[in-house]
Amino acid sequence: MSDRRSDRADDASLDLGLLPELLSYQLRRAQIAGFQDFAAKVGDEGVTPGWFGLMVIVDNNEGLSQTQLARALGIDGSTMVATIDRLEGYGWIRRERSPHDRRTHALFVTDEGQEFLARMVPKMRAHEASFGAPLTAPERQELLRLLRKMTGI
Amino acid sequence: MSDRRSDRADDASLDLGLLPELLSYQLRRAQIAGFQDFAAKVGDEGVTPGWFGLMVIVDNNEGLSQTQLARALGIDGSTMVATIDRLEGYGWIRRERSPHDRRTHALFVTDEGQEFLARMVPKMRAHEASFGAPLTAPERQELLRLLRKMTGI
DNA sequence: TATTGTTATACTCTATAACTATA
């Protein structure tokens, strides 16, 4: 390594300019930090936050369609296909032709999917606890309130 | 559309279970909302929040290396190459062989890049204002404080 | 030996467009 001080040396010295005062920037940083903590505490089966959320929504809305699920997650229906394919391949989600509208696939969490969720939920709560650990309980609630207020409920 | 109520009808009725109480979930939602507002208010030149942040960091740390920049952004050095290639192609960033260590590329914002930033920064502030509009000024500051506290400064 | 930047390659997530089966 050079000992010339005219070369910038350690990364910690970088000046982030106006970034730290931007909500967008701090939100992105917090979300990345959350993702990394999730990967360490929850993601040992290769699961992502998105997959976890998808499983929870199907579990709480049995029989919903792929289109409804895609809308709830804000993604295109074509994107949903491969995701459900994989989750079905893992045996966690089951597609069923709806008898009322034979175009739609009603989605269900299988027994194996229930076991997966039963394993995940405590890990998810542990992740929440460790990720939110720097905050007091009222601060954590206030953060949730402010985030909800900003995005509109 | 079916009139059978045994089919789930409107997406608004979906039950999100434990998700709304999770910091990870609300952070992700807020970040997505922020990204969309950014795209509407700032992204008219096809720029992303990541590119904007990169330009700001180079602007505030002229002559830094690609490796330093990659570390500051938390991405791999190999990923940085194509990004700098494009930004160089747009004429916003300039690579220069460092005379002290001829392996490294010192990065600089070009005059055109400065003009780009001069156009972007006001748009970014407008985006911040509209995105944070549901919050009062003290709430916005408190949100920033809580996010910083959680991710460790 | 180690590091910087590069290339080749692959994987994930996302979208658009065209298609089919069905409504």
Place this chain on the structure above:
DNA sequence: TATAGTTATAGAGTATAACAATA
């Protein structure tokens, strides 16, 4: 005509591994 799901395809963004130049 319109909608649900599918397929083909493409574009970002990311990573790992191997490499040349340089330290």
